[in-house]
Amino acid sequence: MTSFTPLSRRAFMAGSTGLLALASFRPAWAQSASPGSKGSASLAGPNINLTIERRDFQIDGRSGSAVTINGSVPGPLLRLREGGNARLTVTNLLDEDTSIHWHGLILPFQMDGVPGLSFPGIAPGASFTYEFPVRQSGTYWYHSHSGLQEPVGHYAPMIIDPEGPDPIASDREHVIVLSDWTFANIEHVVNRLKQGGGFYNHAKPSLTDPLPLDTASRAMFNRMRMDPTDIADVGAPELIYLVNGHSPAENWTGLFAPGERVRLRVINAASMTIFNFRIPGLPLTVVAADGLPVRPVEVDELQIGNGETYDLIVTPRDPAYSMVAEGIDRSGMAVATLATAPGLRAPVPPLRQRPVLTMRDMGMDHSSHGAPAGPAAASDPHAGMDHGSHGGAMPIVPAADPHAAHTGHGGSPPPAPPPMQDRSTVDFPTGPGVDMIASMPVDRTGDPGLGLDDQPHRVLTYRQLAALEPNRDRRVPQREIVIHLTGNMERYMWSMDGETLSPATEPYRFTLNERVRLRLVNDTMMTHPMHLHGHWFEVVNGQDGHLPLKHTVRVLPGSYVDLNLTADAPGDWAFHCHLLVHMHMGMMRVVKIRPLTGEGQ
Template sequence: MTTSPASLPALDRRALLRGAGLAGAGLGLAAWMPAWAQPVSRGIAKPLPELSGDSISLRVAHETVKVDGRQAHVIAMNGTVPAPLLRLREGQTVRITVDNGLDEETSLHWHGLLVPFQMDGVPGLSFPGIPARSSFTYEFPIQQSGTYWYHSHSGLQEAMGHYGPIVIDPRGADPIACDREHVVMFSDHSFVHPHTLFTKLKQEPGYYNRQKQTLVGLLGGKDQKHADRLEWARMRMDPTDILDVTGAAYTYVVNGYGPQDNWTALFKPGERVRLRLINAAAMTIFNVRIPGLTLTVVAADGQPIRPVAVDELQMTIAETYDVIVTPTKDRAYTIVGEAIDRSGMARATLAPREGMAGGVPPLRQRSLLTMADMGMGAMDAPGGHAGHDMAGMDMPGVDMPAMDHDAGAAAPTEHGSAGGSGHSMKMRDGANAPQVVLGPGVQTIAPMPMDRTGEPGVGLEKVGHKVLVYRDLVALDRNPDVRGAAREIELHLTGNMERYMWSLDGQTLSEARTPIPVRTGERVRMTLINDTMMNHPIHLHGHFFELVTGQGDHSPRKHTVNVPPGGKVSFDVTGIYGDWAFHCHMFLHMHAGMIRVVQVRDAGDPA
């Protein structure tokens, strides 16, 4: 997105229809195709605006830009969405002055950067925020290299375009060699204000789901069988409920450009091209592939890994991946960012010359959630339950209204204590998670959550090619802290989709009386259990953690991890002094309450 009117000519529907009359019915029909499938190519081939040096200035303000030819209201920095690329170098100290031109508070969080907590940019936690019509200067040393990004942590500004990429060059030689590189920043843009999106979801959680099961799907054998549909209806759950906000409301963009805009990255045949992939979306997980090219993944969340060759990867919100591609043919390739629910697509082009466009594949058939996604273990046969008898299960739609919420909830336990020793197959049994506060915001507790780090992600189980999984990631260098964890902190990701309520351990940030306590330098294992049917990308500010995936002292180091429905993820982390936000990066989930504070204090300080 840019404020330059010359860069994106407005789409003239009458002109298109006149051209259709001359060129034939095929082109006429194309005008009504979804944006990602339009044959129109404007071949942008323009780099992102870039800022570097020890002193950088950014101005935040309301702007009007064009996305796929439509006027859009955004919150931009220095007049662009995304904000300028910040090109920094490991070892420097940078001063970034942010001038707030808004009539409300703003902020900037440096996602994935190791900074003093006072510079982390979370209003009310690490600093007071940047008041309207004022400025603030962030100053911090650059202690790392790799691909990162920055965004607002105030209100819903990030969802309106208040984000940008960061590339940090290493102090010495880069371990990842390439001939050329491009930043490819995926996001979702809505012409509807994010507060309206949130209100609609509170009123009807499936408001934007236009892919529900139909009678045609039943008769055609494409969706669930009748008996399975009845079971899911009895549970008041929808197996097509994969994304809260879908392509019905979003235009999916690459570097701010929509599918019709066709942002283009250039290459010369035979070059090693490094693509720095960033998911800056508010609510969208993307399945990324380039048909005709192998993606060699060389870094995850900015940290180098042993190269892994894949055909596709699922990139959750706030993650970054660096991939190497080596196109040898003199042709255009399509960079595909398909929404996880397959309701829409971000599309860009990798080409040897401007004005080219590769073929755009059709959206694949949307998938259905299974009983495994409900935390019922590996019951993932088509149709949902693999023949398991569900008669004895506590179905929220039947038993929950009659349940005494207070009687069923054990008192919250100390973080780090073990959960319930026994597990029932009831779907809202407090004994399975005694630290969870059972209230109206907790619809289910997963009876049999399982480690799904070896799975490719929702919708990619049967694509027929290699998909990246977390267990493929192996750190290039030995981890800096290889101590075992001294204790474990178990947290449940909880929610009630019917009421659009989200929390951790059944409590929102305002309801939780105390932060999660960790000592400076303490080695802690955190285990996240997803009791809901939605994916949750969880981000810990100010830290890297090591995923527990069997890679020993070369465990992958990340700052964000996706916890799939009914899934369980563990990571080890070493406490760094400060107060740090810990939250779901589904922006509206965090807005609804799925956020806590990790408070790290020295051994001599009070708990």
């Protein structure tokens, strides 16, 4: 049984006073001691008005400047219904352009909300009305796609109720929005990273620090000027990790009655943090991913990338549980509480040991081909490495069998996809913006996520996800495209296929309704949550006929992910890393989809 601690009356009253003082900065759904989002204050369609403006925002008694939606951080919870029509009028009271992107929604590209691509943006003092049919249900969110407004408060959740009966039954639901916040000027943070990609890495090892790396591996990291502890660009204490806009000290609390079936709609709205989410002592049943139902999978923890959403079912019985969202670099965590009454708290686990990158994360561990997922254990991790150069980067050396079984934490190995182009050199620019290319990337969909291989409990992997409904498009992909996720950590440059987004960058072109196999190859040593607007991917993970559909997919270091895409939405769409500063620095491309007989092919 989980132990819990009642707060003293003085502490509880002090916390309550603080919550009342901050109430104007959080919408009703995000205030503490929440009974749940069902029936709580939300903005419902079809006509909704949203106002974007700058206001002060307080965390732990400190005040900072935020970009708010209807005066709050996070913004209001939107509640729409599948089969209806949405009409959302956004008014901009900022002194700069703004926008709203409806993350994960299938809609006309003109309503997608990407300035310079799908519309001009919303000028200061102007309004723009988004109108689109609601064609799906599930857990989603919305946020700015203008500049660096998202990390300073311009984000909020959105729930779309199904037109018919909900396939996911629950007695109560809570929306859990994870985010990160800094009181520093966000432009200043970006400039620091540009001065040195490891500027905020406060765990750099010295020569005497014990690391789980052999001498040869450490020498390779040194030769390539890479840091095995550079897991995240920015962590604590520069960032404060929030749950529904509340810090760990403020302790957002969601209420429940013992034995209830509680649905947690978990959204990673952080700008720069991938989270590891768990509730110690309480199993999590995953029932939806990125808004769409999946076959239930019971786990104890899951990694959630920026832009991903997961719906979880829990059945709590003890008086209180701690919800923990630990940053991927384990420098800090977001903490909240599930409890039967306000004021209860459960023990908060300590931060776990900081993960360390290995040769496997560099895409150079040949032993992992055909081996189970887990920590690399090669006797010679450098065997077969090609140390030649191609524009200053290491060339690809394709594996003899890149689709060998790699079962990891559960599920079947993925089927062999159509053969990809066998290339021993790269055909994209590899100048100073590309400091390495993985010599032997592997399929890591059976991995739980960076730093989670050695956990004693069950951790979700992509290999375990299976769509609840059969896939609609069962066609074999007509062609295959390899897309490399590239960068230079030392210079803090990010790109796709060696190129940053610019007017001169050639878009990825698809014919309307074309069936395509995409292989995303991560040539960097950071996990990239890749998001394609206006579409879902099918993650090729061995669940034939029930491949999970996702709009955002984490691509682990030194790995590739195979995705099936049906290009069924004409228009110009953004495709980018959802680590905001990576996108801001150029890891974004345009996807153009046109009819076969249309213009611009």
